[in-house]
Amino acid sequence: MIHLLNIEEWAERYKAGDLSTAELKSLHTALDEDKVLNTSFQQALQLQFLLSEKKSTQQLRNTLQEVATAHKASQDPATSIITSVKKPLMGMRRYWKPISAAATIALFSSLLTYTFTKDNSQKNHQYTQLQKDIATLKHSQNQIINNLNKPSSTPVVSYPGDYSGSGFAITNDGLVATNYHVVEGADSVFIQLNDGNYYKANIITANPQSDLAILKVINKDFTFGKALPYMISKSPSSLGQKIFTIGYPQDNIVYNEGYISSERGFNGDTTAYQLEITSNPGQSGAPILDNNGNVVGIITGKQTNTNGTTFAVHANELLSMINGLSKDQKINLNTKNRLNTSRPEQIKTLRDFVCAVRVYK
Numbered sequence: 001m002i003h004l005l006n007i008e009e010w011a012e013r014y015k016a017g018d019l020s021t022a023e024l025k026s027l028h029t030a031l032d033e034d035k036v037l038n039t040s041f042q043q044a045l046q047l048q049f050l051l052s053e054k055k056s057t058q059q060l061r062n063t064l065q066e067v068a069t070a071h072k073a074s075q076d077p078a079t080s081i082i083t084s085v086k087k088p089l090m091g092m093r094r095y096w097k098p099i100s101a102a103a104t105i106a107l108f109s110s111l112l113t114y115t116f117t118k119d120n121s122q123k124n125h126q127y128t129q130l131q132k133d134i135a136t137l138k139h140s141q142n143q144i145i146n147n148l149n150k151p152s153s154t155p156v157v158s159y160p161g162d163y164s165g166s167g168f169a170i171t172n173d174g175l176v177a178t179n180y181h182v183v184e185g186a187d188s189v190f191i192q193l194n195d196g197n198y199y200k201a202n203i204i205t206a207n208p209q210s211d212l213a214i215l216k217v218i219n220k221d222f223t224f225g226k227a228l229p230y231m232i233s234k235s236p237s238s239l240g241q242k243i244f245t246i247g248y249p250q251d252n253i254v255y256n257e258g259y260i261s262s263e264r265g266f267n268g269d270t271t272a273y274q275l276e277i278t279s280n281p282g283q284s285g286a287p288i289l290d291n292n293g294n295v296v297g298i299i300t301g302k303q304t305n306t307n308g309t310t311f312a313v314h315a316n317e318l319l320s321m322i323n324g325l326s327k328d329q330k331i332n333l334n335t336k337n338r339l340n341t342s343r344p345e346q347i348k349t350l351r352d353f354v355c356a357v358r359v360y361k
Contacts, residue, residue: 002030004040011044032250035280039307046305126304129181129284162361166247166286167191167215168295169224169353170232170322171331174199174217177318178285178357179300180206183213185361191217192356194253205325210271210317211300215357229338229349230287233294233315239263243275245299246347247286248356254283255347258308265311266301272313273297279310285357288312293339293346 002010010027013019019027031038165182169175176191183189183203190198199217206213237243237260244257258277265272275288279302288297297312322331339346 002027002037002041004037007037007040007044008047011041011048015045015048035278038280128304129179129301163359164248164282165284165357165359166282166299167355167357168285168287169228169355170214170318170333172224172226172228174201174219174222174224175204175331176201176215176217176355176357177287177298178213178215179298180208180211180213181300182284182357183215183359184208186359188360189215190358191215192248192358194351194355198358204329205321207317207321210313210321212298212313212318212321214321224353226352227338228334228353230289230293230295230353231334231337232319233290233296234319236263236314236316237273237290237296241296242291243277243288243296244291244343245277245279245283245286245288246350246354247283247299248354249280249282251356253351253354254280258310261309265313266303269311271317272300272311275310275312276308277310278308282356287354288315289339289346289350293337293341293350 010019014027027041031041163182165178167176167178167182170177183206186203189201189203191201192198199219199222201215201217204214204216239260239262241260242257243260244255246253246255248254256278258275260273261276262274264270265274273288273296275297277288279299283299284301286299287295288299290296295315295318297315298318299310299312301311303309303311319333322333325331339349341349
């Protein structure tokens, strides 16, 4: 069983491909259930790759050094001294090959160092979308039994999909916002509510540029049960503003809080925010809310190799997409906020309007 005391051993075996199917299943389960363990494992795994790359680089450097040493030893010691002042050009020609070899080795070694450093610098600044690949994870037996006992109007799904993300209601009658990359190329899409029930949905519109999509539950009788308690903010949020989110990086809903650390997103994107908030695969499409419970953004991704640097597209981008719908798709948005309460009460209310998005491809 993996734990913090043997996590380096598990990371080394995982990288080497030495884990059995049962061990892989146990590993995925443990990492999904323990966020601290998950973070520590990712760090240990990154260290394994770093050491492997550095070892390969050092081996190449050692080989080059051996070649240079052998080349130097093969030269006649008598030819290592220029004795003729009258023929400097001839002397330079004599030394040109060994000097060139040494210079080439030094240059190549420097390039290796630069490439290694640059490659790791780029890895630290990559953008990672936060959809969760769950094709290899089976649904729990209890959930399968629960699905079999559902009314016939509710789809029976024995597995949670190939990929998953998060979404949130934008109307009471089954319209849900999520990320475009979560549902891109989907054969079928389901939303899963906090009570565990699944509902099939269609994609009614999507915008790859803003990475947003709007889904509609197919069941015409579907409702979220109550009027929406939040509004989608039209105004930009300020630097330093406190924010929070709930989403589905796990099978159960997860809460995180933080603040807006930059008014621009990845690579200076003016349609997004940079946030300091914990985020994990499965949280793509989760709403970002201010202290009053207004939706100010939608999580899209995070910066690789960081714990908290997360990016969210402006809520105004979602409003623009809604306003661009045809007349027969017109959406009447909620105009009253009912979330100006304590944080525990806010979360308790929001649980019924934030969902997991399960995707089959």
